Amino acid sequence: MPAEFIKIYPQNPDERRIRQVVDCLRGGGLVIYPTDTIYGLGCDIYNSRAVEKIARIKGIKPQKNDFSFICYDLSHISDFARVGNTAFKMMKRVLPGPYTFILEATSNVPKLLNTNKKTVGIRVPDNLIPRLIVRDLGNPIVTTSIKDDDEVIEYSTDPELIYEKFQHQVDIVVDGGYGGNIPSTIVKADAEEFEVIREGLGDISIFS
Numbered sequence: 001m002p003a004e005f006i007k008i009y010p011q012n013p014d015e016r017r018i019r020q021v022v023d024c025l026r027g028g029g030l031v032i033y034p035t036d037t038i039y040g041l042g043c044d045i046y047n048s049r050a051v052e053k054i055a056r057i058k059g060i061k062p063q064k065n066d067f068s069f070i071c072y073d074l075s076h077i078s079d080f081a082r083v084g085n086t087a088f089k090m091m092k093r094v095l096p097g098p099y100t101f102i103l104e105a106t107s108n109v110p111k112l113l114n115t116n117k118k119t120v121g122i123r124v125p126d127n128l129i130p131r132l133i134v135r136d137l138g139n140p141i142v143t144t145s146i147k148d149d150d151e152v153i154e155y156s157t158d159p160e161l162i163y164e165k166f167q168h169q170v171d172i173v174v175d176g177g178y179g180g181n182i183p184s185t186i187v188k189a190d191a192e193e194f195e196v197i198r199e200g201l202g203d204i205s206i207f208s
Contacts, residue, residue: 002168003171003172003173004171004172005160005163005167006021006172006174006175007175008174009176009177010034010176011128013129015132017174018129020172022133022136022137025044025133025141026137028043028047028050029043029170030054030169030171030172031141031170031172032170033129033174034129034130034176034177035070035127035130035143035179036096036098036125036126036180036201037098037182037183038179038180038181039157039179040130040144041145041166041170042130044141044142045069045113045140046110048112051065051110051113051142052112054144057169057170065144066121066144068123069120069143070125070131070140070143071122071124071134072131072134073124073131076134077091077103079106080105080106080108080122081104081106082104084191084192086189086192091124091189094202094206095124096124096126096127096131097124098184099123099186100186100187101122101123102119102121102186102187102189102197103119103120103189105117105118105119119188121186123143123184129174129176130143157178157179157181159173159174159175183200184200185200185201185203
């Protein structure tokens with residue numbers, strides 16, 4: 001069966017629609033949703049089969065993944081990553097926002113997502129839809145970009161075109177309006193220092 005196509009307004013998300021997405025994730029489903037940057041593909045971090053499905057869609061081995069987590073807020077982050085005082089202050093300053101912070105992972109990170117890795121990427125996007133999904137789910141969701149790495153292509157911004165491409169690979173596509181085509185800025189927070197790994201939508205001047 002093709003995926004469901006659900007309209008949710010970012011400024012006033014329908015709680016019934018949010019619960020529908022949460023129920024799908026709890027059942028091992030895959031969901032495409034808007035963020036404050038580009039549309040993301042995700043699942044429950046604790047469902048290993050769902051994580052493996054995402055890896056297949058991305059054409060990578062689960063153990064080679066570079067998936068990040070979407071958390072509801074900063075209080076959620078400490079369950080899965082160790083955050084120093086300097087990093088916490090910076091994250092408090094810029095989140096929610098278009099940044100992915102690479103942090104030292106805790107033992108709570110599922111092994112499938114942390115094979116041979118000691119770090120985890122954390123996102124708190126400035127978009128209520130994924131944050132409310134995470135809040136109601138009760139734990140983070142895996143997130144990975146549907147953006148083509150080689151070029152900016154139209155399907156990554158138009159939810160209807162996204163649905164056309166992925167309707168037989170996922171369970172729900174959330175239409176939250178047009179997305180962007182610039183990914184998040186990735187910052188490694190190591191001890192008291194920051195290293196910009198990838199410049200994206202988030203301003204990098206604050207880390208210099």
